[in-house]
Every structure is written in structure tokens, then in C-alpha cells.
Amino acid sequence: MSSAAPGAAELEAAHRSGRLEWPVERLTAKALDIRRDIVTLLSKSQTGHSGGPLSCADFGTALFFHELNIDPANPRWPERDYWHFSIGHVTPVIYSLMAERGYFPLRDLMKFRTFEGHAQGHPSAHDTPGIEVSAGSLGQGLSVCNGVAMGARIDHHPRRIYCVMGDGEQQEGQIWEAAMFAAHYRLDHLCGIIDYNHKQIDGDVEDIMGVKPLADKWRSFNWNVIECDGHDIPGILRSFAAARAHGGRPSVIIADTVMGRGVSYMADDYRWHGKPPKPDQAETALQELGTSYAEWSARLLAH
Amino acid sequence: MTATITLPEKVEMKKTREGFGRALVALGEQDPRIVVLVGDLSESTMVHFFAEKFPERFIQVGVAEQNMCGIAAGLAAMGKIPFFSTYGAFASCRAADQIRVTVAYTNLNVKIAGAHGGISVGPDGATHQAMEEISIIRSIPNMSMIVPCDYWETYKATLAAAKHVGPVYIRFGREDVPVVTGEHTPFAFGRGEVFAEGRDLTLIACGVMVYEALRARETLATLGISARVVDLHTVKPIDRELIARSARETGAIVTAEEHQVNGGLGGAVAEVVVQQSPVPMELVAVQDRFGQSGKPAELMDAFGLRAKDIVVAAQKVMERKRARG
Numbered sequence: 001m002s003s004a005a006p007g008a009a010e011l012e013a014a015h016r017s018g019r020l021e022w023p024v025e026r027l028t029a030k031a032l033d034i035r036r037d038i039v040t041l042l043s044k045s046q047t048g049h050s051g052g053p054l055s056c057a058d059f060g061t062a063l064f065f066h067e068l069n070i071d072p073a074n075p076r077w078p079e080r081d082y083w084h085f086s087i088g089h090v091t092p093v094i095y096s097l098m099a100e101r102g103y104f105p106l107r108d109l110m111k112f113r114t115f116e117g118h119a120q121g122h123p124s125a126h127d128t129p130g131i132e133v134s135a136g137s138l139g140q141g142l143s144v145c146n147g148v149a150m151g152a153r154i155d156h157h158p159r160r161i162y163c164v165m166g167d168g169e170q171q172e173g174q175i176w177e178a179a180m181f182a183a184h185y186r187l188d189h190l191c192g193i194i195d196y197n198h199k200q201i202d203g204d205v206e207d208i209m210g211v212k213p214l215a216d217k218w219r220s221f222n223w224n225v226i227e228c229d230g231h232d233i234p235g236i237l238r239s240f241a242a243a244r245a246h247g248g249r250p251s252v253i254i255a256d257t258v259m260g261r262g263v264s265y266m267a268d269d270y271r272w273h274g275k276p277p278k279p280d281q282a283e284t285a286l287q288e289l290g291t292s293y294a295e296w297s298a299r300l301l302a303h
Numbered sequence: 304m305t306a307t308i309t310l311p312e313k314v315e316m317k318k319t320r321e322g323f324g325r326a327l328v329a330l331g332e333q334d335p336r337i338v339v340l341v342g343d344l345s346e347s348t349m350v351h352f353f354a355e356k357f358p359e360r361f362i363q364v365g366v367a368e369q370n371m372c373g374i375a376a377g378l379a380a381m382g383k384i385p386f387f388s389t390y391g392a393f394a395s396c397r398a399a400d401q402i403r404v405t406v407a408y409t410n411l412n413v414k415i416a417g418a419h420g421g422i423s424v425g426p427d428g429a430t431h432q433a434m435e436e437i438s439i440i441r442s443i444p445n446m447s448m449i450v451p452c453d454y455w456e457t458y459k460a461t462l463a464a465a466k467h468v469g470p471v472y473i474r475f476g477r478e479d480v481p482v483v484t485g486e487h488t489p490f491a492f493g494r495g496e497v498f499a500e501g502r503d504l505t506l507i508a509c510g511v512m513v514y515e516a517l518r519a520r521e522t523l524a525t526l527g528i529s530a531r532v533v534d535l536h537t538v539k540p541i542d543r544e545l546i547a548r549s550a551r552e553t554g555a556i557v558t559a560e561e562h563q564v565n566g567g568l569g570g571a572v573a574e575v576v577v578q579q580s581p582v583p584m585e586l587v588a589v590q591d592r593f594g595q596s597g598k599p600a601e602l603m604d605a606f607g608l609r610a611k612d613i614v615v616a617a618q619k620v621m622e623r624k625r626a627r628g
Contacts, residue, residue, distance in 0.1 A: 082381075125409040132380050133411070137404040143370045144405060147377020147385070150362060154338065154383070174401075177370035184365075 011303060015102025017071035020064075027233050030100065031061040035262045036289050037096035040296045041109040043282030048113055048121065051272040052166065053093035055197040055230065055257035062236040063162060063193070064097045072102035075130040081159055082148045084133060086141020087166040087195065088122035089274070095119050095128075103130035106303040139172025141165065142192060146178055149187040160244070161190045168200030170211045176221070182250040183222035191243040192223075192252035195230065197259040199270040218252050230255025264288060308483060308498040308532075310517050315482040319475035319511075320418050322457030324349025327386060330465050331357045337465065338378050340364055340387040342371050347477075348388035348418045368393045372401035372413070379411040384465055391417030391433030391474055399439055406470050407445045414464045420450075420474040421561035422589060422606050423511065423599040432594035433474075438566030440472045441539040447471045448539045449492070450560075450568070452513035455484045456536060463492040474510065476561075478599050481514040483534075495542040501531035504555035504617055504624070507546065509535050509568050512559035512587070518610035523617055530617060538568055543575050550580035555624040557585045557616045561608055564588035583623035585616035 014020070014030070022030070034057045042048050063083065064070075071077035085094050092112065099106045104118070111117025118127040122136030133144050145163040152159040169175060182190050194214070202208050211217070218225045224246045228235040236255065243251035259273065260266025263285040266277075277285055283293050330337045331353055340362045345351040354361040364371040368389050375385040387394075394417040395402075406413045417436055424432040440448045447469060451457040457475050464471040489496055498513065499520055508516040513534045520530045531553055533545060550556060556576060558569035569586030576584060589606055603609055 132409075133376055133405060134408040135404070137400050140369075140373050140401055140405050143373020143401070144377040144380070146370070147374035147379075148381055149377070150374060151338075151378045151381035151383050154360060155381075174367075174369045174373070177367035178373065181364060181367065181370055181374070 014065065014100055015072055017073065017077065019069045020066060022065045024233050024237070027061050027065055030065055031058045031233070032289060033100060034061055034093065034096045036286060036291050036296045037100065037109055037300065038092040039263065039277065039282050039285045039289065040293060040300060041092055041096070041112045042276035043279050043293055044110050044297065045112040045114070046276055048092055048276050049089045049274050050266055050276055051199060051259035051270070052087060052090040052195060052197065054261050054263060054266065055259050056090055056093045056164065056195050057262065058231045058233055059193060059236045059255045060093050060097050062233055062240065064101050066237060067240045068162065069160070070101070072098070072130065075103060075132070082132070082145065082161045084135070084141050084145055084162070085123065085164045086135060087138065087164060087169055088135035091119065091121065091123055094123055098130055104128070106300045109300050110297065138166070138169045139174040142175055142178035142182070145190055146181050146187065149182070149190045150185065152189060159189065162193065163190070164193045164195065167194060167196045167198060167205050167211055167214070168208070170194070170214065171209045179218065179221040179223065186248055187250045188247050190250040192250065194252060194254045195257055196254050197257040199259040199268070199273055201270070201273045203270050215254055218254070222249060224249045224251040226251060226253045228253060228255055230257035231261055262289060307500070308517060310483070314514070316479035317454040317482050318479055319451060319454060319457040320349045320477070322451070322454040323416055323461050323473065323475055324352045326458040326461035327353040328356055330462065331360065334384065334465065336382060336384045338362065338383045338385045340371050340375055340385060342366055342368050342389040342393065344389055344418070347390070348416060350388050368397045369401050372398040373405055375413045376405045376409065376411050379413045384412055384414065386414040386416055388416035388418065390431060391420040391436050392431055395433060395436040395439045395472070402440070402446070403443050407443045410445045410469055412468055413470045415470070415472040417472060417474045419477045421476050421510065422594045422602045422608065423561060424477045425599040425602060426596050428596040429593040434561070434563045434589050434594065436472065436474050437538055437560070437562050437568055437571070441571060442566070445470060446539065447537070448474070449537050450474045450509035451536050452510055452534055453480055453483045455482065455486055455488065456490060459490040460536060463490065467492055476511060480511045483514050483517065490536070493537045493540050493542065495533045495535040495537070495545045497531060498534050499532040501529040501553065503529045503553060504557060504620055505531040505533055505549035505553045506557050506559060506613060506617070507533045507535050507549070507568070507572050508559040509538060510561050512561055512608065515608065515610045516559050516613055519613035519617065522610060522614050528617060528621060535568065535572070538571055541571055541575060543579065546572055546575045547579040550576050550582045555583050555620040557587060557613060557620055559587040559613050562588055564590055583620045583627065585620045587613050587616050
């Protein structure tokens with residue numbers, strides 16, 4: 001059931017500036033491409049994180065191909081929305097979303113974490129066009145987004161700001177400093193998204209350092225909390241719409257996800273948090289995703 | 304450039320942090336991109352002048368220095384020129400990771416104002432006497448750092464920090480300190496100033512120790528030793544040319560700083576000296592120990608940060624210079 005690799009025309013359509021507002025069907029297909037990209041680039045690099053990138057793939061696709069007002073050809077477009085992955089280690093999904101959206105060529109994904117490529121292990125503003133603020137030390141991104149949001153307020157700019165966080169990351173104290181600030185200043189143009197995949201490097205989040213009840217924590221910090229299935233694209237789109245419509249408070253979408261989603265042997269297994277699949281494992285994964293390493297790496301290298 | 308500063312017997316005393324606070328107001332008037340953040344220390348860091356004048360560009364963050372650093376980063380990413388201010392201990396240590404990863408790695412145009420640097424903070428004791436900022440900040444790529452010596456130099460350093468594109472840390476103190484420079488004394492970011500000429504050795508100082516060095520020079524003159532005094536306000540990027548030239552021309556160096564000896568101004572100067580023109584050096588600094596409560600003046604005495612300590616170090620370095628022939 002190998003779906004044909006998309007042609008130049010389809011890629012170009014994904015590179016348009018502004019909000020794409022793609023329909024669910026198209027987003028679903030793109031999310032599959034993103035998963036194929038992730039497994040392929042990890043197979044090539046043999047270094048990097050698998051689990052989190054796969055759990056972010058669906059809401060990440062909805063964010064980039066429906067919600068965000070951006071211009072990949074002009075990453076500093078003054079009208080742009082601001083997006084930031086505070087979980088810098090999910091670079092496979094960040095770079096894949098960026099490349100599919102048109103920030104840089106798909107072939108760059110095949111140089112992930114290499115000396116000659118720009119795609120650093122964790123996102124680097126110095127190296128990758130479109131990364132505005134570097135990340136990699138957990139807990140810092142929401143503060144950056146607070147600053148962007150305050151800047152927009154000072155300028156009376158209609159920019160919206162999206163910050164992707166992890167569930168393990170909720171253990172960082174700075175997250176709660178930032179949460180307090182955003183609510184205090186009523187930053188309703190700020191939307192957090194938590195990849196609630198219930199796993200972190202050392203095991204289950206609730207075993208390592210429990211974050212429950214997560215939604216209640218954010219509610220008690222005076223945020224508008226929206227809970228959804230992080231793999232249900234219609235539900236994700238409704239959540240984005242609800243966040244956009246809510247005034248007076250920042251919103252956080254707690255996206256319930258499965259670590260390693262889309263690859264049977266990785267799903268819900270914390271041991272896949274921080275390692276790549278070996279080439280034969282990747283081949284199995286790519287077969288499950290309806291392609292092969294040969295086919296998908298050729299597609300990446302062709303663009 | 305030689306400013307040739309001669310101190311009167313009684314010197315006017317003024318706070319460096321007031322120079323910062325006043326300069327921010329001037330900057331706010333000139334440039335709408337200036338935004339000021341504070342972590343619950345508006346009057347201590349003297350950003351309240353700015354807050355009164357430009358409330359829409361003033362952000363109270365509360366007691367959350369890590370968050371404050373990140374917010375400044377986000378503002379800078381959107382083209383603002385944010386200054387965030389707190390005590391140096393919290394700016395350089397509490398927010399060190401945020402400075403390293405978010406601000407410096409991205410090379411964002413964030414200005415960090417660390418007040419209450421040095422032992423002269425006084426009664427608050429060791430936790431609030433920041434004495435590690437130079438070592439920490441100068442080891443981070445892309446960071447610049449200025450340690451001005453008095454009110455006017457802090458004023459100018461603040462303007463210079465805003466003009467420089469990239470992250471800058473400014474360190475200033477708590478107490479009234481001698482006003483050594485004037486409104487028109489030359490100041491250039493990244494360049495040391497020769498405040499007094501001399502032949503036998505060079506005293507290189509930053510912060511309040513510049514005053515102590517000038518006083519030490521007077522005493523040394525009575526002992527027949529001619530000391531050059533260099534105000535090395537910009538600790539990074541460091542003025543390699545002036546340091547190497549002073550080493551060559553005077554043949555001995557004493558550094559003086561109100562900071563830990565490990566990795567501070569003395570270390571920074573030594574890095575240049577050993578590579579470009581090795582000469583005997585002595586380092587006047589806090590000798591790898593925490594501070595304590597006390598009156599600023601008695602602490603400066605007890606921690607060996609006075610003109611007389613510079614004189615002793617100068618005599619030592621002169622002996623070593625002579626022994627070399």
C-alpha cells in the first residue's frame with residue numbers, strides 16, 4: 001500500500017505563506033509523511049530521539065499545516081506567528097515539519113546530527129533557518145514565548161504564540177514561573193501544547209516524578225485548559241480553535257499521546273525515548289508506515 | 304587614549320547603579336525598542352526611574368530570574384532591546400543556564416544588569432555578595448561584559464551596551480563609590496583606558512578597584528615607583544592590544560578586582576600576558592573564599608581590596624621584575 005511519494009507540485013503547495021488551514025484528510029496524510037521522515041532520518045543518523053518525535057507528529061502537523069501563520073521562505077516575516085519547541089530533543093519532528101513546510105530542503109534531514117549538516121542535535125538558531133531561539137535545556141521555552149507575547153503586546157501586533165512542551169519537562173521549576181507570569185499578564189495570544197505521552201527517559205512519568213493531576217495544576221495557575229487526544233486530528237483542530245477563541249487567559253492544550261506512536265514495537269515503550277532504530281528495525285517500521293527506507297530516503301534526497 | 308586622572312583629596316561619592324538607572328531613562332527616550340524587566344528589585348537596581356517614565360515598556364517579573372531571562376530572550380527575538388535587572392548573584396548563577404542556552408547560544412540582543420556585585424554589598428553577607436560573575440559570564444561564547452568603575456562610567460556602559468548588538472552583562476555595585484571619571488571622560492566599549500601614565504609597572508583594574516589603583520599609584524610615586532593605571536572596564540571582549548603593550552612597556556602587571564581570583568579579571572589579563580608578552584604579575588582579588596556580613600569599608604579592608612594591598616602587590620611584582628634583570 002505504498003503511497004506514491006509526493007511530487008513537486010504537492011510539496012510546493014505545502015510551502016505557501018500564511019495559514020494553510022488544510023483539511024483533516026490532507027493533514028492525516030502529511031502526518032504519515034512526517035513519521036516516515038522521522039524514522040528515515042533516524043535510521044540514517046543512527047543517533048537521536050525516536051519516541052517523542054513520533055508522539056508529536058499529529059498535533060505538530062496540525063500546527064504547521066493548519067494553524068500557524070508563517071512564511072517558510074521568509075522565516076522572519078514580520079506578520080508571522082511564533083512557534084517554539086521547548087523540548088529541543090524532538091528535533092526529528094521539528095526538522096521534518098520545517099522541511100515539509102518549506103523552511104529548508106528535505107535532503108537536509110539526511111544530515112541530521114552530522115558535522116556537515118545544519119540540523120544540530122538540538123535546535124540551533126545559529127545553524128538552522130527558521131529556528132528563532134535555540135533550545136535544548138528543558139523548561140526554558142515557555143519563558144521565551146512569554147517574552148514574544150509581551151513584545152507583541154507592546155507593539156499591538158496580532159501575532160499568536162505556540163509553545164510545545166513535554167510532560168517530563170513539567171518537572172522543571174521554570175515552567176511554573178513562566179505559567180504564573182503568562183496568567184498574571186493575561187497572555188491570551190499564547191497557547192501551550194503539552195505532549196502528554198506519559199514517558200520520559202528513565203521510565204513512566206508517574207514513576208519518575210509524578211505530574212498528575214496535570215490539568216488541575218494548569219487550571220490552578222489560571223490557564224484555560226483544553227484536553228484532547230493528541231492523535232485525533234479533528235479534536236486537535238477543535239482545540240486550537242478553542243484556544244484562539246478564549247480571551248483573557250492563556251490556553252494550554254494537553255495532548256494525550258502515545259510515545260513512539262505509529263511504530264508498533266516503539267509504541268508506549270519508554271526505552272525508545274532517546275535512541276534511534278537500527279537499520280533493520282527502521283525498515284520494519286517503514287514497512288508498517290507503508291514505505292521502505294530505499295523509497296523514502298530517495299524521496300528525501302530528491303528534494 | 305590617556306585620560307590622565309588626578310584625584311582630589313575628597314572625592315564625590317555616588318552609586319554606580321544610579322548611573323544605570325539614569326542611563327535607561329535616556330535610552331528609553333531615544334529608542335522605542337528599549338524594554339526593562341526586573342525581578343522584584345526596582346529600587347535596588349534603580350530601574351524605577353524607567354518604570355515611572357515608560358510603564359508600557361516596563362515588565363515586573365516577580366521573584367523568577369530564570370523566567371525573566373527567558374522573557375528577555377523572547378523580547379530580543381522580536382527586535383526589542385531588553386535590559387533585565389536583578390542582583391548579580393541571581394543574574395549570573397541562578398540564570399546561568401538560561402544565559403548560556405537561550406541567550407548566548409542564540410546570540411540574542413539581551414542586556415543583563417547585575418547589581419550588588421562584590422564584597423562591598425556589605426551586611427547582606429555572602430549569598431548576596433556576587434563575586435563569580437566575571438568567571439561565569441566570560442566563559443560563555445558570544446557574551447560581552449562590562450564592569451564600570453563609577454557613576455559616569457556605568458551611565459556610559461549602559462548606553463554602550465544598548466548600542467552593541469549581542470548579549471552584554473553589566474556588573475555594578477551597591478554602595479556609593481568615588482566618582483573617578485566625568486561626563487566627558489573617554490569611554491569605548493571593548494577598549495581599556497589609560498587613566499594615568501607610568502613606566503615601572505601597570506595597574507589594571509575594573510569596578511571600584513580603579514579608584515583604589517589610582518590611590519595606590521599616589522603612594523607608589525612616593526616610593527619612587529611609577530605606575531600606569533589602566534581602567535579595563537570591558538572584561539570581554541578584552542583589550543588585548545593595550546594589555547600586551549602595557550606588559551611590554553612597563554614590564555610588570557598588577558590586576559585588581561572586587562571578585563574571586565579564579566577566572567576573574569586577573570585571569571583574563573594573564574591569559575593575554577602569557578601568550579603575548581610574559582611579565583611578572585600579581586593578582587589582587589578575593590582569595591577563593593565566600594564573603595560575610597559587615598560594613599562595606601571593613602570588608603574591603605579585611606578581604607585585601609584596598610590601595611594599600613595594591614601597593615604591597617606592586618612591590619612584590621617589582622621585586623620579581625628586578626630579579627629577572
